[in-house]
Amino acid sequence: MNILKRNKHTINAFAFAILMISLLGCKGNNRPKATENQTQLTTKVSVNQTTDTTKDKQEIQKLIRNLLVWAEDGNKVPDLLPFVINRQDSIVIGFDLSKLQGIDDSLKTTNFFSSEFVNNYNQIIQTLARKMKDKEIKPFSTGEIPPFGFHTDTDPWCDCQDVPYDGENAFSIAANLVDVHIIELNKERGKMYWTWGSLPKNVSPDWRSFTYKFNVIKEGGKWKISYLEGFDIKRA
Numbered sequence: 001m002n003i004l005k006r007n008k009h010t011i012n013a014f015a016f017a018i019l020m021i022s023l024l025g026c027k028g029n030n031r032p033k034a035t036e037n038q039t040q041l042t043t044k045v046s047v048n049q050t051t052d053t054t055k056d057k058q059e060i061q062k063l064i065r066n067l068l069v070w071a072e073d074g075n076k077v078p079d080l081l082p083f084v085i086n087r088q089d090s091i092v093i094g095f096d097l098s099k100l101q102g103i104d105d106s107l108k109t110t111n112f113f114s115s116e117f118v119n120n121y122n123q124i125i126q127t128l129a130r131k132m133k134d135k136e137i138k139p140f141s142t143g144e145i146p147p148f149g150f151h152t153d154t155d156p157w158c159d160c161q162d163v164p165y166d167g168e169n170a171f172s173i174a175a176n177l178v179d180v181h182i183i184e185l186n187k188e189r190g191k192m193y194w195t196w197g198s199l200p201k202n203v204s205p206d207w208r209s210f211t212y213k214f215n216v217i218k219e220g221g222k223w224k225i226s227y228l229e230g231f232d233i234k235r236a
Helices: 002-073 097-109 115-133 170-175 205-209
Strands: 083-086 091-095 179-185 189-195 212-219 222-228
Touching: 002 170, 002 179, 002 189, 002 212, 002 222, 091 115, 097 115, 115 222
Parallel strands: none
Antiparallel strands: 083 091, 179 189, 189 212, 212 222
């Protein structure tokens, strides 16, 4: 009888062990399937985000390159400093704010700039006009560098006087080699900067370290420039 009891207990224990192994096996088999599905979903979302970001970056880079080509061409670029000049002695005595509307229209026609950018430009000119009226900025000759920070000795579109390339049409070549870099970017807004791309080997280190900050915003489904470093209100 004792032998039978021991055998019975042994059989029961063995059966229980088999049952537990089977249950654990089923549970283990289910877990990888759930994890695999989650992984596929996560991967899909990540790929979509990367694809969207790459597409946006390409569009923004094209926008900046087109802007720089337009700025260099100059034919349709408005005079950003609508001075009032005393013709007798060629002295700048103020700003003609009545010309702002025409300048604004020229900027908007390009489809490069958002309303935010145009409003900021207006604020710069209005600030300079007020400072001249209040004698914070003294009259100056048209042959002098203006005594303020906006659009003086450097081009505000690129904060440069020259480009790091040689040859004919160097600036147009440079504009089409500009690389944009993301600081922050979502579906509606972005903070970025650009650098000169494909630089010659013997170029000055200053060109390699040069950066130009800008912001973009979506308007009407298209990326437009909302801020350029060369148009910072602090320069007024």
